Amino acid sequence: MRSARLLAIVGRNLKRSRTHFLLASIGIIVGIATFFFFLSLGLGVRNVVLGKIFPLDKLEVIPKSLDVALGPVMLPTGSDIIDDAMVAKIKEIPGVETVYPKMKLTVPAVATGGKSLMGADIRAELPADGIDPDLVVGELKPGFEFKDWDDPANAATPVACQKDKECADDMYCGPPPMTREAADDDGKGTKLPKNEEKVCRHYIPILVSNHILELYNGTLRRAHNFPKLNPDSVLGFKFDVEIGDSFMGGTKDERIFERAMMVGFSDKAIALGVTMPIGYTRRLNVAFGAEDDAQRYHSVIVKVPIKDDVARVAHGVEQLDLLVEDSGAEQAALLIAVFMMVFGAVSAVIVGIAAVNIMHVFFMLVYERQRDIGIMRAVGASRGDIGKIILGEAAALGLLAGIAGVGLALAAGSGFDSISANYVPDFPYKPTTYFEYPWWLFASALAYSVGFCVLGAFLPARRAARMEPARVLSGQ
Amino acid sequence: MIRVRGMRKSYRTGRVVNEVLHGVDLDIADGDMVSIVGPSGSGKSTLLHALGGLDRDYEGTIEVDGRDLHKLSDADLSDYRNRHVGFIFQAFNLLENMSCRDNVALPATFARGQDAPAKDKAYARAAELLTRVGLQDKILASPNTLSGGQKQRVAIARALFSRPKMMLCDEPTGNLDTKTGAAVVDLFRQLNAEDGITILIVTHDPRISALTHRTVRVEDGQLHENGETAALTKGDDADEDDAAEEADDDDDAQEASE
Structure with a gap:
């Protein structure tokens, strides 16, 4: 079956069952909005924290010094110095720009x-x-x-x-x-x-x-x-x-x-x-x-221009008996990563539940449309064609729900920024926007939405494809 | 040429297995027009669905032009239905959310290969067929707005879309009044005579069966020709005779179509 014809049938079916699909897509919209909102928020906050407060691409290296406490007396012990010779050695560490x-x-x-x-x-x-x-x-x-x-x-x-x-x-x-x-x-x-x-x-x-x-x-x-x-x-x-x-x-x-x-x-x-x-x-x-x-x-x-090299450079610095000063960047990065993972998981749960709902809706639609499926089989549709139609509808539903979810998240983000700008007092590093919207986040959100919808429709599509047309058309 | 040998079909309801066809044999020549009659539940539609490749859950063999339908893959069987068979159902079975033109052109949606018609050609063919069945003013109409006779004519147009060699009609006049039903049967006869299309009609109506070349009765899981329990096929040991007779049948069909 040609893609254009598949799309035409999918479009007709979406229009025909729009009420069912609208209700089924609410969960996906909310889940994708949650995913997109919190991920873009996490990226935006990380951008401020790691870009301005704790720049992650720079390590501050200090001489190693040790103060030994001997009862009431603090005894400073020797320290390695950083002079021009040491600077030259640090420059030689792979990954250092x-x-x-x-x-x-x-x-x-x-x-x-x-x-x-x-x-x-x-x-x-x-x-x-x-x-x-x-x-x-x-x-x-x-x-x-x-x-x-x-x-x-x-x-x-x-x-x-x-x-x-x-x-x-x-x-x-x-x-x-x-x-x-x-x-x-x-x-x-x-x-x-x-x-x-x-x-x-x-x-x-x-x-x-x-x-x-x-x-x-x-x-x-x-x-x-x-x-x-x-x-x-x-x-x-x-x-x-x-x-x-x-x-x-x-x-x-x-x-x-x-x-x-x-x-x-x-x-x-x-x-x-x-x-x-x-x-x-x-x-x-x-x-x-x-x-x-x-x-x-x-x-x-x-x-260190490449973030993946940071650990290697830090190790190289320690080999020179120097210390990498803890800027708090790692903890901040970890905290933000945990934040993003938690809300990513929350969105996965929401979208997962929505996918189950999608599955129920598609099972119902397949049951309702079994005569149509039989007719299509009678005029030459293969099992694969029927499966593609159902999964195509799920993919289209996922795409539309994903776009709606992203739109909802963008609107919420815009509202959030607006409230912050107008009602939240200034504080250090207060950003003009708390969100970052890289292109891959849009692509991920849509792929996530389409993927879950297709996953939810997989079993109904299989059932539809396996329907015996003779049985369906004879009303058995 | 359709050749059915030892076809058995049973339905299971729970633990109860009900065999409706007990190893039937049947030969149908190209260009023939055959009516299949018999009481309800005797297996007429079952036989028709199996011949059309809608049902492959049977024992025995069904060969159409030398191809054993049981051995075809799902894709090949779908292609067989798409190119070689036109179905007509009692309940019309039109897609209500499509126009008459889209319903007629539906086989083009699932056509495979390089010769699958493009959309504009498919629509032109659909319009031509709707004109042929007298529905030129209903091309863009929804099936919901048509009478029963008009719906069946749309279904006939759809069945003709791929220029099939065979039309399988399952009680095509069952939902039509006598006059409309007669018009539909006239159309079948015309298609058989002019286009040489092999037509099998499942019917309860003796007036329709009287208009066909042959009548096959399905009763108690067996086939009877013209009311007699008959050997509807010759034995396998007479293959040479079969071949000669098939050639004769082909000639007859050719003459009929001319």
Whole structure:
């Protein structure tokens, strides 16, 4: 039997028994809607959690250190360091695409500024680290650069100045790089230039993690009644940095006064604090006597583009006596996977029950249509033709019910997003949509629906195909 | 040429087995017009269904043009019904959710092979047949809107769709009034005479059986020709005579169709 003719008969039969099929398909629609809704929700949430909060394609590797507790005494034992030689070894692990060394600023620092953004200047302790500028190439918006302007090897000849306006745009007039200045008596860090020769300087380019903006908008701004910030408004924001000062002790007698500018957001930036080109942190660490810290990295970010390679790379890292820092990604991924599996199973139960209902409906229809089946057999339909007609009807029913189920899920998802946008207060990482709809999810939902309907109709189709036409047509 | 040998058929109801045909033999030549008569439940329809390949649950052999129907696969038997046999039933057996044209063209839906007609050709053939049976104005009508005689004519048109060599009619006038029934039988005679179609008619009506070339009576599980218990076939030891007679029959049929 040709497909077009099969479709014509299937179409006629669907139309003829539409009430039966409508009732039978309700369970399938609900089941497919459940399947599609929760799977797309799981994928969307996983996208936010593993894409933004715990990026799964990057491992943070830290030196192994061990603190041994001896009664009241904690005895720090030796630690393996991460230096350039170790970075080279990590790069050689199969599956590693890139390694991003990170160096902490081991000198305390304080940032001051924010009036232009928040209406008042604030002073805050400033944790900082440095990364290789090459690692964020292509991530920044036009007009912003993440570059080590003060690198002695590449720095331009200094231009003397007295005021900011004598310098080019995005530069300021300040003391030469690494100028150490004595702290004032009250320790508040008032700038006391010891060197009168000011030069035009580039601001230290600063990257900030998306976490900080999310935390600020989701929590901090409410507590302090600050305005909501969007990423674009923060770019270009300038503030003062006083290296060597701290609220928490450890202040230095001499400090270095710098100015910094926000140039972008990156998931490679430190989670709480600011990130600058690694040359700045290295020079500042050296300037304050932490020579060893200038030769070592506190961690490296290892990029593993293929998720399946993550376990192998983690094992390779451990072979080098280093640790993979637990970011929580695995637990989060597991939790989401369990969530998706549970609701996948729930939808399977619903669709399975619906398939049983489909089976009953088809048994009834086969009984009702046995004379028609006999007629078709009499004019030349084979058993296979009859089976194909019944299964074709089931497949068409499954397809239509699947489309309806997907439509229902999309509508529910849209409603969910709308309610979230309009009625749920902002929170960190609040997404514009909680759902992700890859093409394969549509295909899976439809295949799932068609598959269960065909499965449900299998026994009725077999019974129909095995009907003896003579018996049916003679009314026996 | 239809050749039935030792055909037995029984029905089981629970543990009770009722044999309705006790090893019957029958030969029907091409182009013949045969009526099968007998009391209700005697096995007339059973014989007809077996000849048409609708029922293969019997013992013995039924050969049509040398092919043993019992040995055909389901697909081949379906193809046999599709191409070589046209069925006419007492209850018309039209599909109510299709138009007359779709009912007549239904065999095209299940036709196999390269020569299976395309939809437009199938519809043209259906229209031609409906015109031939006088229903040219009912081509797109639903069977629900037709009278009994009109429905039976649609069924005849459907039976003729594949240009079959044989039409098997199971009490075709049973649901028709006398005048309409006579018109239907006239149509059968015309098809037999003009198209050389072998026609077997199961009937209770002696007026119809009187119009056929032969009458076979089914009674007590046996076949009787023209009221006599007769050897309706010759013995297997007379195959050469059979062949000669078959050739004669073929010639007769040819003449009749001309």
